[in-house]
Amino acid sequence: MRSRSPDVRTSVEGGGSPIDVERLFHSAQIISGSFDTLDDGLKGRVDKLVSWVNGQIRLGGERKEEVELQLRKLLATRLRLAADRRRIPAIAGEKIERPIFVIGFARTGTTLIHSLLAEDPGARAPLWWHTHDPSPPPGEVPVVPERIEYTGKELDRLIAQTPGLLTMHPYWDKRGHCLIEDEEIFTLDFQNAYPTLLHRLPALAMILEAGSAKEAYGFHRQFLQHLQWNQDPKHWVVKGIYHQFVLKELFEAYPDALCIWPHRDPAEVHPSTMAITAVLYGAITNWQMDFKELGPLFVQGIAQSVAAAVDSPFVDDPRILHVDFRKLTRDPIAIVRKAYGTWGLDYSDAFEGRMKAWLADPANAPDRYGRYRYTMEPYGLTREMIEGAFEGYSRRFKLGKFA
Template sequence: MSQAGKTLRIEDLSHPVLTPMQNMARDAMSQVEVDLSEEGILAEAREQTGLEDFGRDDFRERLRVWLQSVAEDEGLAPVGRYAVRRDIVRYAANRLRFEDLWRRHPEIDEVEISAPIIIGGLPRSGTTHLLNLIAADSRLRSLPYWESLEPVPDFREAPAEGGVDPRLQRCREAYAQQVEILPLLRNMHDMAPEHVHEEIELQGLDFASYELEWIATVPRWRDYYLSHDQTAHYAYMKRVLKALQWLRGPDRWILKSPQHMEQLGPLVSTFPDATFILTHRDPVSVIRSAITMLAYGDRIRRHRVDPPAVADYWSERVEMLLRSCVRDREILPKDRSLDVLFHEFMADDIAMVERVYELAGLEMTPAARGELEAHMVANPRGKFGQIEYDLEGDFGVDPSRLRERFAFYFEKFPIEAETSL
């Protein structure tokens, strides 16, 4: 039964009252020794895949920074440390499979990634909705979550029951477990297996991107990432996209990631013929939503929840993203870039997609319109119920004072301040 329209309040955000399932998840890992050694990670990836060649070994330096950064996060509980390590092993195994596929099929390099539509914008600013709405158009290639987690299949595996891809089956099982352990997560950001995900997941194969910041407190990695040119890692991601397009079409991509806001230079140089869409929303609304989601997840992955610390980190991080965007916005080609204001997008979703299509030279056919409208009917806003946010009560943050921090952003873009906070 749909919970659309229902408003929920997380009353125990600062001092969680754990459910039996949450206690079970934490207790199960409480005595587990988590090996964060470089060789331990790579050995497990080799064992999982039966493969040996990781390709160029420059990734090892970044892997070591990842591992050192995670080891330095003393607040990460054993279950959180285990989950991060599992992700890192998965990236290493994915790299092995990708490099193996590329070696066996060098013709993949001839695949063209032509005129993609690429969305950038703050988390919680409409990027996911716009991505999934456009991805409902079957003429476009997108990256479903299950495929992003394991982009290259293990060709030794047989299909699951009913011919289901075993990668999809694993993702469905993990999603069901996640809903049991953290049921309110999907009210804020549903990670259903078939939803369309961010392509920077593919940069994980090169041990790059800002994604590690979302699952651990890793200032060492953040500083390393921000001090290094990311062009090579965008190029690696593009190689993976070529392989995915070679494995199955269509051949025009719809892509999205908030990270692009601070990497517009590498993004444009990697995808010079793309149509670039930037979403914009009141940063205060963005931050209150993102940090509530993160603090809720921290009841599992961290020893204790520290809402003010989460607010401080992500207020600063959002400012970094926005200052980079304001600085570099003019890098984007004027005839192939569009700024999408959140209030305009929410007022008429389909009309905004029509503007995107016009810019991208893509016709809005009756069939495409029908697919988009069907997606909206099946996925109403707040499908599982909406979370009531309280910046001041939960995080000790005054919304008006926080908004003052982003005056430079409001001066650049005609964003509406969402004052009913």
């Protein structure tokens, strides 16, 4: 579930044979021990992803085996989730009430807000180990440290593959305990192809149409139910960088959802977004992409989706609290306090104390791996180009020259 972005292909690798989707399904069923009739929707999405991968690049030898391994593991995890749901019917009865969604574009402070909201003793947030080893449900058997450590090793492999990534996004150093984005949850159902679960695919993530958003949110709820079953009652705090493009579908799935949406000058956002995109996908594609060509295409595609989002009547929905990035960075706790007051949620001294401790902890400092100097030139961008593309958005939220 993504906004519009360019279909950029990498150069062809070798002359290997395409991935066999039927063989993939058969092996995943054996691994998961789930031999029930496959859901047609899931099968269609897997077919679509494999066809897309086969059309992007011809894989050969070891690289093909690595891609198939990740796809097989992901599919086996999805089949185990379905088997758990059939085996434990009570999971489907779990109520997900008043979840908090941190929405908005990458590099606008969404991770900071998510991290602070997750410090509420009454909150629960999805973690890395949840998407990488969710079965059996945490409410069924004790979650031993080894299970979480096992998933952390996969994050170690991602970081080792993408040097420089921690400088831009240091939060992944929490390994199995790091907070995740909803795009990872959607990827479990093959509604997306997020690199944290599929970083061996040598291409940009697959672009899915917004029409799949209803199904994606349906699975999202199922996944939260899976994690919540037989656990202490708490409200969910989740985060995703594409929710703002499908607000109608989000509120249809979660009518009582509460959203917080930070806004930042696009001329500051997009050099940062392109830099982390280049570091991540450059490593995944062995630096075969032309990021100077990608930059303008990326901005153009995002700008079209932003224009549509700003025109949506849901932008002014009272369930959404809009936040200025400058105010957020000056006093993030004040922003959270305001959000709780707006939403009528209990705001405790213990919660504020935990947020203060989190902010003061050097292990959470945003520059603990150094600072990166963001610039536009390597990506073919100029301030004028970005300001022109996002003029309506900047005017609407008083950003940049409209501040």
